Amino acid sequence: MSTPIQAHDLGHPHVLAIAKRQRLHDALFYRVSQAFAVLVLMALIGIIVTLFINAWPAFREFGFAFIWTAEWDVVNEQFGALMAIIGTLATSAIAMIIGVPLAFGIALFLSETCPVWLRRPLGTAVELLAAIPSIIYGMFGLFVFAPLFADYFQIPVQELMAGMPIIGAIFGGVPNGLGILAAGIILSFMVLPYMAAVTRDVFEVVPQILRESAYGLGATTTEVVRHVVMPYAFKGVVGAVMLGLGRALGETMAVTFVIGNAHRIPETINAPGVSITSALANEFAESFGMHMHTLFALGFLLFILTFVVLALARLLILRVEEGKGSKGY
Template structure:
C-alpha cells in the first residue's frame, strides 16, 4: 500500500510539473507571437505609408517626370510644379541647423559629464530636456516675433557689412535684412535640435568606464586629452546616433520653419532671402490645393522627403557599420 501511495504521489508531482511547464511554454509562445505581431504591425504601417505616397504621387510624376525634381517653378494657376526649391530649402536649413547644433550639443554634453560641478549637473540637464519638450509652434511664434526682429536689426546688417568684400560670403549674406529667411529657419532648427544631440551625447558619455579615464589621468593626460582620446572614441557610435536623430528632426520640422522661412518658392544664393522647405510647403498649401495635379504634387513632395530621410538614415547605418568593423579590427 505504501508503494502504491508513493507512486500516486510521484505521478501527481509529474502531472503538476507538466502543467507548470505547459503554462510556461504557452506564455513563452504567446510572448513570441505578440512581439512578432508588433514588429509586423510596424512594417505594415510603414509599407502602407510608402504605398499611399507612391499612389498619390503618380499623377504628378506622370505629368512632369524627372523634371519635377529639377524644376524650380511652382505655379498653381498654370499647374506647373517643381520641387527643387523646397528640396534646396530643406537641405540647406538642415545643414545650417546641424552646423550649429552638433558642436554646441556635444560641447554641452562634455561639460555636463566631465567639467560641470555636481550641484549644477542636474539643473542644467533638466533645462536641456525641457527645451526638447517645447512644442514646435512655440518656437515658431518666438522666432517670428522675437528672434527674427533681433536678427533683422542687429545680426543680419552686421553680416552684410562684414562679408561685403569677401568673394563667396558676399553672395551668401547679400540682400536686404528681412529678418525671416533660410538662415533664420536654420538657426531656429538648431535650437530645436540641440537638446536631442546634447541629451543623447550626455547619456553615452556617462557610459564610458571610469577606469579608462582614471588610467588616462594616471598616465598624465590632461582633461582635453582624456576627452579626445578616451571619451569621444568610446562613445562615438552613440554620438553619431544622436546627431542622426537630430538631423531627422530638422528635416521633418514643419510649424517652426513655416513661421520664419518666408515661404517663397525660389532658390536664392543669399541665406538671408526667404525660401521654403518640403514640410512648410505641404503645411501651407495642402488645405488650399485644388485639382488632382496640385494635390498629387504636394504628395510627391512628401514622397521626396521620405526618400531623403531614408537615404540619410541608410548613410548613418553604413557609417555605424564601418565604425563597428574598424573597432573589431
C-alpha cells in the first residue's frame, strides 16, 4: 500500500517526478484518444469525398433532375434515381411499421414482466437473430418465405379485398411472393433484434428505485412504463429506432433477393421494385462509364438520406428535451 502524499512532501524530487510522469501519461492518453476520434472523422470525410468525386459526372450530366427522374435505360445512358429512392423508402417504412412495435413489445416484456428464468435464454435468442448473415435472410425470403407469403397472404388478401376502391388497389399485383411488401417484411425481421436488444438495455438502465417508488404509490405496470420508464429512456429508444432504420436503409443482399429488381415505380405494395442497395448489388460489377457514375450517385444519395434521417432524429430529441425543460421536468 502506497503512503499518502503529505503537504510537506510536495517539493520532494521523488514526488515531483511522479507528478510529472502522471501529467505525461494524461497528455499521452488525451492525444491517443484524440487521434482515434480524428481518424474516424477523416475516414468519414474520405468516404464522402470519394463518393462525390465519382458521382459528380452523373450530377453534372443530369443535374438535380436525376433525383426525381423515373427512368433507367442503360443502353441509351438515361438514368434517374426516383424509382430506387421510392423503393428504399417504402421498404424501410414497412420494416419500421412492423419492427418497431415488435421490438418495443419484446424489450418491454424482457425488462418488466418476463420471469427471471426465461429472461436470459429469450434475450439471447433474440440477439442471435442479429448474427444471421444478410444473405441467409435473403435465401430464406426467396425460397421459403416468398412461396408461403404468396399462398397464405397475398392470394387470400386479394380475394378478400377485391373490388374495394382503395385498399384493393394497394394490395393488387401479381401474387408471386416477391415485391416491396415482401422486402419490407424481411427487413423488419432483420432490424428487429438490433432495436429489441438496445431498447431492452435502455429499459434496464432505468434505476430500480424509480420503479419501486411508482409501484409504492399504487401505479400499475402500464403507468410505470408510461410515466417512469419511457421518459427516462426516451433518448435510448429513439437511438434504437434510428439504429434499426439505418440498417433498413442500407441493407443489400436480403432486399436484392426478394424485392423483384424491376426499375419501375411500384403501383402496389406487392409489385416488384428496386432499392438503391439492390441496384448497386445487381449492376455495379458490370457497370462502366456513365452507368458506373450514376451508381456512385445513388450511393451518395443514400448517404445523404441516412444523414438527413439521423439529423432529424437528433433534432427530435433536442425538441423533446427542450419541452421537458420548459415544463419543469
